[in-house]
Amino acid sequence: MKSNQLAANRPALPEPRTKGEQTRQKIVAAAAQIFNQRGYEGSSLADLMEATGLQKGGIYRHFSSKEELAAEAFDYTWQLAWNSRLGGVSENPPHLDRLRQLITNYVECRSPVPGGCPVLNTAVDADDGNPILRERVLKALRSWMNLLQSIVKDAVKAGETQPGVDPKSLATMVIASLEGALMISRIERSQEALKRIHQYLTDYIDTRVAAH
Amino acid sequence: MKSNQLAANRPALPEPRTKGEQTRQKIVAAAAQIFNQRGYEGSSLADLMEATGLQKGGIYRHFSSKEELAAEAFDYTWQLAWNSRLGGVSENPPHLDRLRQLITNYVECRSPVPGGCPVLNTAVDADDGNPILRERVLKALRSWMNLLQSIVKDAVKAGETQPGVDPKSLATMVIASLEGALMISRIERSQEALKRIHQYLTDYIDTRVAAH
Numbered sequence: 001m002k003s004n005q006l007a008a009n010r011p012a013l014p015e016p017r018t019k020g021e022q023t024r025q026k027i028v029a030a031a032a033q034i035f036n037q038r039g040y041e042g043s044s045l046a047d048l049m050e051a052t053g054l055q056k057g058g059i060y061r062h063f064s065s066k067e068e069l070a071a072e073a074f075d076y077t078w079q080l081a082w083n084s085r086l087g088g089v090s091e092n093p094p095h096l097d098r099l100r101q102l103i104t105n106y107v108e109c110r111s112p113v114p115g116g117c118p119v120l121n122t123a124v125d126a127d128d129g130n131p132i133l134r135e136r137v138l139k140a141l142r143s144w145m146n147l148l149q150s151i152v153k154d155a156v157k158a159g160e161t162q163p164g165v166d167p168k169s170l171a172t173m174v175i176a177s178l179e180g181a182l183m184i185s186r187i188e189r190s191q192e193a194l195k196r197i198h199q200y201l202t203d204y205i206d207t208r209v210a211a212h
Numbered sequence: 213m214k215s216n217q218l219a220a221n222r223p224a225l226p227e228p229r230t231k232g233e234q235t236r237q238k239i240v241a242a243a244a245q246i247f248n249q250r251g252y253e254g255s256s257l258a259d260l261m262e263a264t265g266l267q268k269g270g271i272y273r274h275f276s277s278k279e280e281l282a283a284e285a286f287d288y289t290w291q292l293a294w295n296s297r298l299g300g301v302s303e304n305p306p307h308l309d310r311l312r313q314l315i316t317n318y319v320e321c322r323s324p325v326p327g328g329c330p331v332l333n334t335a336v337d338a339d340d341g342n343p344i345l346r347e348r349v350l351k352a353l354r355s356w357m358n359l360l361q362s363i364v365k366d367a368v369k370a371g372e373t374q375p376g377v378d379p380k381s382l383a384t385m386v387i388a389s390l391e392g393a394l395m396i397s398r399i400e401r402s403q404e405a406l407k408r409i410h411q412y413l414t415d416y417i418d419t420r421v422a423a424h
Contacts, residue, residue, distance in 0.1 A: 039337065042253030116339065120395060124336040125251065127328065127398040137399055172396070172408045179395055180388030183332060186339040187349055196384045208420075 024062045027052050032073040036115035039125045040070050040133060071132050074122050078140045080112040081119075095155035096210055099148065099174075100202065106178050107198040116186050119144065120179050145171050155209075162211050170209065174201060236274045239264050244285040248327035251337045252282050252345060283344050286334050290352045292324040293331075307367035308422055311360065311386075312414065318390050319410040328398050331356065332391050357383050367421075374423050382421065386413060 016022040030051040034043045045056060048069070052059060063069040087109070089101045115121060119140050126133040148171035155161050177197050184193035228234040242263040246255045257268060260281070264271060275281040299321070301313045327333060331352050338345040360383035367373050389409050396405035 038341075039251060039253055041251055042337075116336075121336055123395050123399040124333055125254075127395075129250075134399065141396065141399060169408050169412060172393070172405050173389060173412050176392030176396060176405060176409055177385060177389040178392065180390065180392030181384070183335050183339075183391055183395075184353065184384070184388060187335040187346065187353060193384050193388060196381045197388055200381060200385050 020062070027054065027059055027062055027069070028072045028076045031069055032077045032113050033115075035070050035073045036077050036111070036113045036118055036121055038115075039121065040066075040130060041125070043070070067130065067132050071136050074118055074133060074136045074140075077111075077113040077118040078136075081117065082140075082143075084109045084112050093154070093158055094160055095151050095158060096160050096205060099151050099155070100205060102148065102151070103174060103178065103198065103201050106182075107194050117179060117182055120182060141175075145175060148174055160211055161209055165209055177201065232274070239266065239271055239274055239281070240284045240288045243281055244289045244325050245327075247282050247285045248289050248323070248325045248330055248333055250327075251333065252278075252342060253337070255282070279342070279344050283348050286330055286345060286348045286352075289323075289325040289330040290348075293329065294352075294355075296321045296324050305366070305370055306372055307363050307370060308372050308417060311363050311367070312417060314360065314363070315386060315390065315410065315413050318394075319406045329391060329394055332394060353387075357387060360386055372423055373421055377421055389413065 016025045030053075031043070031048055034047050034051050038047065043066075045059075045066075048059060048066075049055060059069070063072070085102060085105045087105055089098050089105070111117060119137055122133055122137045123141070126137055145168075149167045152161075152165065152167035152170050156165055156167065177200070178194075181193045181197035185191055228237045242265075243255070243260055246259050246263050250259065255278075257278075260271060260278075261267060271281070275284070297314060297317045299317055301310050301317070323329060331349055334345055334349045335353070338349055357380075361379045364373075364377065364379035364382050368377055368379065389412070390406075393405045393409035397403055
């Protein structure tokens with residue numbers, strides 16, 4: 001990814017213009033907290049009413065279905081997670097330092113919306129059904145994969161890497177091991193697995209990816 | 213783990229003795245298919261009644277709550293997954309070949325109960341609540357972690373490894389990357405991520421773990 005593409009890849013939360021849009025955005029922000037922690041099925045109308053402070057009619061004036069609200073809530077959570085993962089990541093080389101910073105951000109930043117990584121949560125929720133949600137997760141996962149892959153490609157082009165580094169494989173390995181470690185850390189209620197994977201990925205980049 | 217401990221670590225599905233136990237086991241097996249695909253919250257009483265062919269009273273004669281049934285169903289699914297992951301894994305050295313076989317089994321075996329790895333599914337379901345389920349997932353994850361760690365320890369003791377291999381870190385890395393790759397593969401509906409991680413772990417064991 002060229003440096004000037006990075007900003008374009010960073011989704012912004014749109015400014016609401018009308019009162020209706022403001023209410024809609026408040027509903028999404030409140031619902032996002034519920035969906036990311038309890039999952040699609042686990043989020044009842046009563047939960048959503050309590051979180052938004054609205055009655056059923058007040059919520060569904062703005063959304064045609066629970067599925068539409070969940071999809072908007074996913075996008076909202078994903079945008080916040082994305083912005084937090086990109087915090088402090090330079091748009092300039094060395095590209096491997098950008099990769100290192102993204103990994104550190106994933107390990108060290110708490111998800112801005114409680115409940116952990118929205119991709120992990122929603123992927124497991126949506127993989128056996130729920131096509132609208134699955135589509136949003138897939139899009140988020142692809143943008144995350146494309147970003148990492150582009151950074152590794154830039155590193156290869158700039159001569160920062162050893163021969164034989166495959167951008168897609170390295171991006172897949174980084175994402176898979178971080179998401180898996182987050183799953184372990186959340187169920188163990190301990191940062192240990194994430195810290196071990198952080199150390200492991202750092203060593204791997206130093207010894208097997210970076211040119212000496 | 214010593215060789216004779218491997219069998220002891222392989223949980224067996226108990227043979228039901230009475231008609232009541234047979235019915236209970238049939239309910240668990242049918243419910244397992246529902247819970248592993250739809251999650252705890254997504255599995256309605258209607259789904260469970262349809263899968264078991266029983267009325268509410270027929271199910272809850274055998275279980276005190278949905279939570280108890282879900283916990284039993286998780287254990288059932290986990291035992292089948294465990295048996296399938298251990299298929300063809302020798303109890304004898306070389307220990308690194310045992311590790312390689314476990315990884316291959318994870319990548320190549322479909323989960324015997326549809327819906328993917330029960331630890332991944334249930335961890336995401338249970339990490340923000342549901343203490344009974346969380347306890348079962350944690351126990352399953354620890355037995356999986358202990359098995360891999362013990363095999364790496366055996367490999368270290370037998371002089372099969374390079375200096376500096378840390379059994380817990382390697383076990384964490386293998387489990388995290390496999391679980392994360394499965395999540396990606398399921399949402400992409402493609403084996404690609406799992407295959408890339410398989411290749412990656414194989415190369416890593418060959419070049420960075422195995423003594424030359």
